[in-house]
Amino acid sequence: MKIIITGGAGFLGSLVATELLRAADAGQAPIPFDEILSVDLAPCPVQDERVTSLVGDLASPDVLREAVTAEVVGIFHLAAVLSGGSEADFDLAMRVNVDGTRALLEAARAAGSAPRFVFTSSLAVFGGNVPEVVPETWAAQPDSTYGAAKAMGELLVNEYSRRGWVDARICRLPTISVRPGVPNSAASSFASGIIREPLAGVESVCPVPHETRMWLSSPEAAVRNLVFALGVPGEALGAWRGINIPGISVTVGEMLAALDEVGGPDARALVRDERDPAVEGIVCSWPGEFEVQRLLDAGFTRDEDFLSVVRRYADGLAAR
Known part of the structure; x- marks a missing residue:
């Protein structure tokens, strides 16, 4: 039983892998698994015999065929071109954030195991005249290429979930702070x-x-919530799988x-x-x-x- 993390070599991806391993060692894994496969352009830095890396482009059909098999029970789709990079290069944002997401969903559909699928979206899907506190049911109206691509990704993920090809959790992450390392393209x-x-x-x-x-969310709180989301039963989320992660x-x-x-x-x-x-x-x-009390009552957390x-x-x- 395998969990895939796209973008597993990145900052959040490696933290998700670490948290999954910690939870498993404590007998608290959100779903049973015995392997984590990182799919990224570089190897995952997490050193554990349960973590393997597939180095390659997510847009490559050969990479996806190798990665997404019937043994996959969960997918964290974290790989993306971020907000600043998306605004600077529209074509790259569409290829990675939209086409890459659909290709991954198609690979999961072909594998036939209907894995739990955690898609990291963003509060950038919202724009225009929003209320001071955004309710759970507020519609997406992005004001950026990144937000538009993520909104398209949300609709794709939810439709594949509606059809029963994946079991989706669409997690709109807050802005992460404080993120260690060096500045990124967000x-x-x-x-x-x-x-x-x-x-x-x-x-x-x-x-x-x-x-x-x-x-805002600290990296630790964001990762805890992503891993928690994997374990939430799909029926508890309803037909629309989008949730605004607490911050x-x-x-x-x-x-x-x-x-x-x-x-x-x-x-x-x-x-x-x-x-x-x-x-x-x-x-x-x-x-x-955002309004998040229902999610906090359900077990999500925040700083x-x-x-x-x-x-x-x-x-x-x-x-x-």
């Missing part, structure tokens, strides 16, 4: 950069107004205040304001808060507050 990359870089003594740029409200609503000004409290005024002074209309146009179109997220990240830096 328009929201600054949400980690304005914390991560100053705590390392490096200057950072804030490209949006301080009153911008963001829906916390924080303004950029409040994020900088948390940086000041944890890192001190010297760290705070390393962040300078430099408005970027391209980033602002994407990020400021996203909702800043206590952003200050504790920053403290935990800083403690991790100190321990290295």
Whole structure:
């Protein structure tokens, strides 16, 4: 019994693999499995005999035929071109985020095992005039190429689930902060950069107004929720499988205040304001808060507050 993680060599993908292994070792696996297969352009960094890597392009039919077999019981589809990269290269975004998703779904359909399929979508599917707190039933109206591609992916995944070819969970992730490492192509990359870089003594740029409200999750909480979603029975989700993964609503000004409290005024002074209309146009179109009480009651979790997220990240830096 095998679980596939597309994008398994990436930051979130490797964390999902680690969390799956931890849960299995604790007797708490969301579904039974004995192998994790990472499908990515590089090997998964997780060192465990239960983790194997298939290095190749997800768009390749040969790669998909090798990866998606009747033994597959679960798929985490994390591979994607992110928001900034999608806006810069429309054709690449369509090839990877839309065509690649359909190709993976077709491979699952051909395998015939109807695996549980966790699709990581994004709050970027929302745009236009959204309410201050977005209800669960609010319709997608993306204002970016990335959001449009993810919305198309959601419809594809839900239709394949409706037909019984996969058993879907469409997880719209909050913006992840604080993400370690280096900046990525996401328009929201600054949400980690304005914390991560100053705590390392490096200057950072804030490209949006301080009153911008963001829906955030720590990496740890996001990964726990993705793995939890795999174990939720499909019938508990209903016909439409889209869920807004719980996060916390924080303004950029409040994020900088948390940086000041944890890192001190010297760290705070390393962040300078430099408005970027391209980033602002994407990020400021996203909702800043969602109704998630039903999901919390069902067992999903979220961070206590952003200050504790920053403290935990800083403690991790100190321990290295």
